Amino acid sequence: MDHSELTARLAALIEVDALNYWEIEDYVEQLAAQPTEVQEEVLRQVGVIWPVSQALCLDFLDQVQRGLNCLHHSRLGEWVNATLDVYEKDGLKQAQRFLAEVESNFLCQIRGKSGLGLTEAGGRLLPYLRGLAGRALDLASAPTTYTDSQTIFLPPEITLCKEKRENFLTYKLLASWQWGLLAAGTFSARLTPEQPLIRELIVRHGRRLSSEQPFPANFYHLFPDPELAGDLFLLVETVRITKLMRQELPGLMRDSAPILAQLRRQRPALSGLEGKNRLLEALNHWALTAAPPESAAGPNAKLYARAVELLLPLANTGGTIDDSLGITAQLYRLCERLPGGYHPEHPPILGGRLQPRAVEAIRLRRREESRQQFIKALGAMLAVEAGENAPPERHPAQRQKPSGLPDDAAAALLPPPAKGGEGEQPLKPPPAETEYITVGGREIKIPEPLRELAGEIRQDLGRIPERYISAALEQAGTAAVGGPGPDPNEGPEATGPLLYDEWDYRRGGFRKNWCTLLEKQLLPVSSPFVENTREKYRGQLRLLKRQFEMMRLQQRFVRRQKEGDEIDLDAAIEALIDIRAGHPASDNLFIRLNRDERNIAAIFLVDMSYSTEGWVSTALKEALVLMCESLQVLGDRYAIYGFSGMRRSRAELYQIKHLGEQYDRKVKGRISAIIPKDYTRMGPPIRHVSRILAASEAKIRLLITLSDGKPEDYDDYKGEYAIEDTRHALIEAKAAGIHPFCITIDREAQEYIPHMYGAVNYIFINDVKRLPLRMPEIYRALTT
Amino acid sequence: MPAPEEKIAEHRITTKPFYLPQGDEVEIAKTAHANQLPLLLKGPTGCGKTRFMEFLAWELKLPLVTVSCHDDLSTSDLVGRYLIKGGEAVWVDGPLTLAVRAGAICYLDEIVEARKDTTVVIHPLADDRRDLPIEKKGELLTAPPDFMLAISYNPGYQSVLKDLKQSTRQRFVALEFDYPEAELEARIVGRESGVDQATARALVRVAAMTRALKDSGLPEGASTRLLIHAGKLARSGIAIRTACRVAITGTLSDEPELLAALDEIVSSVF
Numbered sequence A: 001m002d003h004s005e006l007t008a009r010l011a012a013l014i015e016v017d018a019l020n021y022w023e024i025e026d027y028v029e030q031l032a033a034q035p036t037e038v039q040e041e042v043l044r045q046v047g048v049i050w051p052v053s054q055a056l057c058l059d060f061l062d063q064v065q066r067g068l069n070c071l072h073h074s075r076l077g078e079w080v081n082a083t084l085d086v087y088e089k090d091g092l093k094q095a096q097r098f099l100a101e102v103e104s105n106f107l108c109q110i111r112g113k114s115g116l117g118l119t120e121a122g123g124r125l126l127p128y129l130r131g132l133a134g135r136a137l138d139l140a141s142a143p144t145t146y147t148d149s150q151t152i153f154l155p156p157e158i159t160l161c162k163e164k165r166e167n168f169l170t171y172k173l174l175a176s177w178q179w180g181l182l183a184a185g186t187f188s189a190r191l192t193p194e195q196p197l198i199r200e201l202i203v204r205h206g207r208r209l210s211s212e213q214p215f216p217a218n219f220y221h222l223f224p225d226p227e228l229a230g231d232l233f234l235l236v237e238t239v240r241i242t243k244l245m246r247q248e249l250p251g252l253m254r255d256s257a258p259i260l261a262q263l264r265r266q267r268p269a270l271s272g273l274e275g276k277n278r279l280l281e282a283l284n285h286w287a288l289t290a291a292p293p294e295s296a297a298g299p300n301a302k303l304y305a306r307a308v309e310l311l312l313p314l315a316n317t318g319g320t321i322d323d324s325l326g327i328t329a330q331l332y333r334l335c336e337r338l339p340g341g342y343h344p345e346h347p348p349i350l351g352g353r354l355q356p357r358a359v360e361a362i363r364l365r366r367r368e369e370s371r372q373q374f375i376k377a378l379g380a381m382l383a384v385e386a387g388e389n390a391p392p393e394r395h396p397a398q399r400q401k402p403s404g405l406p407d408d409a410a411a412a413l414l415p416p417p418a419k420g421g422e423g424e425q426p427l428k429p430p431p432a433e434t435e436y437i438t439v440g441g442r443e444i445k446i447p448e449p450l451r452e453l454a455g456e457i458r459q460d461l462g463r464i465p466e467r468y469i470s471a472a473l474e475q476a477g478t479a480a481v482g483g484p485g486p487d488p489n490e491g492p493e494a495t496g497p498l499l500y501d502e503w504d505y506r507r508g509g510f511r512k513n514w515c516t517l518l519e520k521q522l523l524p525v526s527s528p529f530v531e532n533t534r535e536k537y538r539g540q541l542r543l544l545k546r547q548f549e550m551m552r553l554q555q556r557f558v559r560r561q562k563e564g565d566e567i568d569l570d571a572a573i574e575a576l577i578d579i580r581a582g583h584p585a586s587d588n589l590f591i592r593l594n595r596d597e598r599n600i601a602a603i604f605l606v607d608m609s610y611s612t613e614g615w616v617s618t619a620l621k622e623a624l625v626l627m628c629e630s631l632q633v634l635g636d637r638y639a640i641y642g643f644s645g646m647r648r649s650r651a652e653l654y655q656i657k658h659l660g661e662q663y664d665r666k667v668k669g670r671i672s673a674i675i676p677k678d679y680t681r682m683g684p685p686i687r688h689v690s691r692i693l694a695a696s697e698a699k700i701r702l703l704i705t706l707s708d709g710k711p712e713d714y715d716d717y718k719g720e721y722a723i724e725d726t727r728h729a730l731i732e733a734k735a736a737g738i739h740p741f742c743i744t745i746d747r748e749a750q751e752y753i754p755h756m757y758g759a760v761n762y763i764f765i766n767d768v769k770r771l772p773l774r775m776p777e778i779y780r781a782l783t784t
Numbered sequence B: 001m002p003a004p005e006e007k008i009a010e011h012r013i014t015t016k017p018f019y020l021p022q023g024d025e026v027e028i029a030k031t032a033h034a035n036q037l038p039l040l041l042k043g044p045t046g047c048g049k050t051r052f053m054e055f056l057a058w059e060l061k062l063p064l065v066t067v068s069c070h071d072d073l074s075t076s077d078l079v080g081r082y083l084i085k086g087g088e089a090v091w092v093d094g095p096l097t098l099a100v101r102a103g104a105i106c107y108l109d110e111i112v113e114a115r116k117d118t119t120v121v122i123h124p125l126a127d128d129r130r131d132l133p134i135e136k137k138g139e140l141l142t143a144p145p146d147f148m149l150a151i152s153y154n155p156g157y158q159s160v161l162k163d164l165k166q167s168t169r170q171r172f173v174a175l176e177f178d179y180p181e182a183e184l185e186a187r188i189v190g191r192e193s194g195v196d197q198a199t200a201r202a203l204v205r206v207a208a209m210t211r212a213l214k215d216s217g218l219p220e221g222a223s224t225r226l227l228i229h230a231g232k233l234a235r236s237g238i239a240i241r242t243a244c245r246v247a248i249t250g251t252l253s254d255e256p257e258l259l260a261a262l263d264e265i266v267s268s269v270f
């Protein structure tokens, strides 16, 4: 592409007025040097990022040269996707940083060849990890390997081995190993100055147990060289966890032997190292493959042998975190005998160092969440209990504080929140305690739904703080005297704004929480529209009603069955005649009650965009009237919603008739009130009504959309993007057990239609006047 | 046509079934029987409900009539019907009637699969009337004291349609079954398939991991039954990873990435 073409293409993608002319020039200058396929790929990615964040997109353009130095252009998409994930999770700053750190994020040494990206590995690795952990851990990419106990961070790409399969195995090993840390309790010990080991260390090194540092960082800081202590602890834990993994995951460890050997080959040679560095590296070698390094018998062979001796019991029979702490302290003393300082220049064994602060942050967040959840849930239960047991006028009395324990006293019993681990109570109370809590002086059994949460809180804090319970009581009191609920006659309230993802085909992923959908009520108008329509189609309507009535009765009885609930008299008489006549008689003599009662829920989703103005809108409304009239006799449950809106911040859904509602004056008034509004963003309304349908109790769930052409919104929801999102929303509906069916009214068939609806059924109507009568026909065909 | 006594004799359990209790379920079920209360067994597939019923029947020395319910099951399928035999209409008892007459245990497996209108016939039988009306014959059977009705259902099914009606469920003593706790399950797997305890434990570990995948798109984890299958294959000389793949992972999902992840689980443990 030449200069001017590039400028034009770029300007078409991004709003030029957001930039100065010379800024665009800069980017074009850079890109012009690239071959066309690279330029195309960059432009494609610009199209992906710009609508999500303009600032990030400009950053991307700034960094793309560096990215291309490091990545093959076919992998730009992966880079961009990873960046957008960071953006959606942690915001712009972090995403910009992620972009800037492309080299370390994508371990660039061996470019392209056999490397395996985390994005590619994740599809299989994530469920594996969740199965292993028994909970919903997440995976994310980061320059080094570590875990915060909620997410396991792994390098974005692994190129350790020649084969993809082996690189996957490396991912699997690293992820399993991080799980091992969590399973083995590497982060969950509590230190107190009273513990003999800690007391001894305090005396020996004259340092205090820090209350600022979470475990195990507070442990390292008991030593004069925390860095050395930290790496020793990591080594010891490696040995302990490797043992655990050999026990729990023998297959993995067997398969991984070549990987571990490879990792060991990548460690620095001992010959270039001295003193503490050398000893530690020798032990790292040993820990990886349990074989002594070649030059172990160097200057400090004795110390090395002694260190291995200390580690062997852990390697052979395993141990607890306390064992690890003890051994770390002993190793530290061995190291002290060596001259010189400790200057770790090489990456730590098996990925990364521990990140106690990250774990602590998650722990505190979870503590706060479970506190809120617990109070809310217990409060709600107590409120229900109070409502059931007490006459309403007694409610105010229930609001009093729990007897005996004034709030402040209860709070005083709490271990200091959000402080380091050491001030807290020992964990693991006897299991029986999990069953009961004391509420207002009386023991109550923890209600089933709260058990797990209560267990979690006890795990964390040692017990359930009184404060949680008094807060729940407080809340229960307020709820019980709270005002009356919404007036049931007012009909369903329009719900608050709801967020929906949107599918970006270029990215092959969702834009998270991208659209805001508002569910609104359409105000009924009094108009002769429905009556006029009935009059206009009077003859046809009579026919339709008969047809629909037939559907109701259709196939209720199947005759001439081998068995059934009733004797089929005709068949029986025939058979008797046959016998008399000396013929072999049929034994299909029964009538069977057909089980197929209609159990159908349907939602009609109607386009209310401005393009329906005129005939189309009228035809749509007439179609709805005929549909409702026909369905009256059939008795299927159905709902009608209209949709329109403008931009992703305002997708609107108008409730015309909900599933439980009768076809009454109000509904008729709302159908009459349908008028063309704004644009056609189809994704959010499809996703929303799919949810409603999925929750309905029907055996067959139908989603029938009526629109007048391409989905389109005021912003970038156009063309391929809009079609792909709509298509994806329909596929999602299908996956949720819904049968989507689309009716499109357009003067001529467009090529996009088969693609958009390819996965679902659709019908195309080019003569809008035929719609009103076609619609009940279609419905009939769909449901018989 | 065999006489009723002959027919019920087929349902007697002749050898003691192997069953390891998970808790006090045997005692509760026996007490329910003594008090003429019907049983509702809840629990995921393959966790031992059927085996438990066999064991209970053996302990109570009663025949066990089992009906696997399906969505075509009609009232007549349960109660009985007239059949034309040699030009004559002959009444044939259904399994439920058979069990009521003989004072046996009638076990309706997967009751939610049955049509709603079918489920209703058990109502008078499941409350203190203990009656079974046979409308076609104009007969009202009252169950003898030994008769016991038991139904099972798997609450794990997603569909709201497959839920048991309140009016039905509120007649029963409910026993909740789940996969046995790990050590017990390993013993069951070892005993039923013949693999050694170490293998059995590893199989149970695989199962636990698959059961944790509920939120990752796997509708149900591996049942005890599947572990036994894998164990049996391994016992007969199939490599253990292969045995797990065909007997466990392959049956749980068709989704390629989930399948791959399940295979990774297997190859980690074995």
Ligand SMILES: Nc1ncnc2c1ncn2[C@@H]1O[C@H](COP(=O)(O)OP(=O)(O)OP(=O)(O)O)[C@@H](O)[C@H]1O
Pocket (backbone or CB within 6 Å): B018, B019, B020, B021, B022, B043, B044, B045, B046, B047, B048, B049, B050, B051, B052, B109, B154, B180, B188, B192, B224, B225, B228
């Ligand atoms: N507690 C147990 N004692 C002995 N064997 C058991 C036990 N639990 C399960 N099993 C074994 O598991 C297998 C499957 O159990 P069973 O057929 O009873 O499951 P189920 O709950 O009836 O399943 P479904 O709901 O699919 O019918 C049995 O064949 C038996 O070998």
Ligand SMILES: [Mg+2]
Pocket (backbone or CB within 6 Å): B046, B049, B050, B051, B109
């Ligand atoms: Mg069974």
